[in-house]
Amino acid sequence: MIPKEIVIGNSGSDYVAIRPIQYGREDWLAAEVRIACGGWSGSLKTSFMKGELGSLAERLGILRKDFSAAAEFGPLERYIKLRFSGDGKGHIHVQGEAYSKFSIDTQLSFAFDIDQTYLRSIVDSLLGVESAWKVLS
Numbered sequence: 001m002i003p004k005e006i007v008i009g010n011s012g013s014d015y016v017a018i019r020p021i022q023y024g025r026e027d028w029l030a031a032e033v034r035i036a037c038g039g040w041s042g043s044l045k046t047s048f049m050k051g052e053l054g055s056l057a058e059r060l061g062i063l064r065k066d067f068s069a070a071a072e073f074g075p076l077e078r079y080i081k082l083r084f085s086g087d088g089k090g091h092i093h094v095q096g097e098a099y100s101k102f103s104i105d106t107q108l109s110f111a112f113d114i115d116q117t118y119l120r121s122i123v124d125s126l127l128g129v130e131s132a133w134k135v136l137s
Contacts, residue, residue, distance in 0.1 A: 003020075003125040003128040005017050005018060005020070006019075006053070006125040006129060008082070008094060008118070008122055009112055009114050009118070010118075013036070013112075014036060015034075015035070016033065016034070016080075016082065016094070016096065017033070018031050018032075018033050018053075018129075019033075019034070020129055021045075024047070027049060027050040028047045028048070028049060028050070029047060029048045029050070029053075029129070030045065031047065031048060032044070032045055033045075033079070033080055035096075035098055035108060037111070037112050038110075040110070042098065042108050044080070044099075044100065046075075046077050046079035047077050048075050049076050049077075053126045053129050054127065056082075056126055057122075057130070059071035059073070059084075060119055060122060060126070063084055063086055063092065063116075063119060064116065064119045064120065064123065066086070067086040067087070067088050067089060067090050067092075067116055068086050068087070069085075069086055070083065070084060078099065080096065080097070081096055081098075083095045090115060090117075091113055091115065091116070092113065092116055092118070092119065093112075094111065094112055094113065094114060095110070095111040096110055096111070097109050097110075
């Protein structure tokens with residue numbers, strides 16, 4: 001089943017949500033990214049190259065096994081950047097930036113914490129989107 005969206009965090013609180021819009025023919029996925037943190041929220045449209053979300057899933061898989069590890073996500077289209085860092089006790093710090101244009105113009109910086117138990121559903125959703133991509137291509 002294709003995930004409707006990938007949610008990093010708690011959708012009722014602080015989160016980043018990636019919602020696939022269209023799987024393109026040229027190895028690109030158009031998506032809407034929504035961010036809510038503290039009292040701030042915003043959204044943007046971007047595209048991810050085939051393999052980028054799967055690569056993030058792999059890095060987060062390492063973090064699932066080693067709570068002191070870190071993972072970074074910096075897709076080719078740099079509308080969003082994410083960093084995940086573990087404290088060794090199962091708490092994961094998520095930090096990121098979102099841009100209205102390629103790394104210029106309006107920027108939203110955000111940070112929040114999640115528990116390591118969130119990682120499994122994040123990884124599963126990322127892999128689900130990548131798998132659907134392979135089927136649809």
